[in-house]
Amino acid sequence: MKWIGLTGGIGCGKSTVSRMLRDRGYNVIDADEVAREVVRGGTSGLKAIVQEFGDVLLPDGDLDRRKLGQIVFGNPDRLQALEAITHPLIRKEIARRRQTLEDMNTPLALYDIPLLFETHAQANFDKIVVVSCTRNQQKERLLRRNQLSESEIDMRIASQIPIASKETEADFVLQNNRDEQHLLKEVERLDQWLKSL
Numbered sequence: 001m002k003w004i005g006l007t008g009g010i011g012c013g014k015s016t017v018s019r020m021l022r023d024r025g026y027n028v029i030d031a032d033e034v035a036r037e038v039v040r041g042g043t044s045g046l047k048a049i050v051q052e053f054g055d056v057l058l059p060d061g062d063l064d065r066r067k068l069g070q071i072v073f074g075n076p077d078r079l080q081a082l083e084a085i086t087h088p089l090i091r092k093e094i095a096r097r098r099q100t101l102e103d104m105n106t107p108l109a110l111y112d113i114p115l116l117f118e119t120h121a122q123a124n125f126d127k128i129v130v131v132s133c134t135r136n137q138q139k140e141r142l143l144r145r146n147q148l149s150e151s152e153i154d155m156r157i158a159s160q161i162p163i164a165s166k167e168t169e170a171d172f173v174l175q176n177n178r179d180e181q182h183l184l185k186e187v188e189r190l191d192q193w194l195k196s197l
């Protein structure tokens with residue numbers, strides 16, 4: 001099975017591209033979705049986070065992502081502590097899902113992984129696709145969709161490798177820097193490229 005890494009910067013529209021690929025019948029495993037699952041209420045992942053970071057829970061017992069984000073973004077040591085808890089759990093679940101797809105003789109699957117380059121995972125993939133846009137577009141999109149301050153957004157963008165660096169290591173760069181019609185054309189171009197693999 002061809003294993004394709006799909007990545008980009010925060011706010012570049014990778015989730016939208018993932019959704020469009022799913023609509024076209026592609027198998028896409030979403031790292032963010034898995035990351036949420038491994039720290040759901042009652043999981044060993046959530047218990048380990050509370051043990052490490054203290055009271056980072058919402059009144060209903062779920063993880064308060066914003067509160068945790070304020071602790072770890074801009075603090076490399078705390079971010080590393082969080083990743084030491086979550087990354088092994090995420091890797092285990094991804095491996096299970098990938099094996100299921102392989103057992104079904106799936107010819108190609110994509111792994112939507114925001115921190116592909118940050119976690120030095122390039123060697124794990126047959127090909128890498130980067131969804132790209134400008135830094136200003138990243139900020140605009142994040143301001144629209146999140147209840148984050150501009151400084152929180154700047155910290156999150158700064159915690160990732162710059163998009164230009166990711167583009168140089170990509171096998172395919174999808175530009176999400178215009179309107180939805182342009183994005184549809186870019187996804188069509190990606191679709192053709194994936195079919196050629």
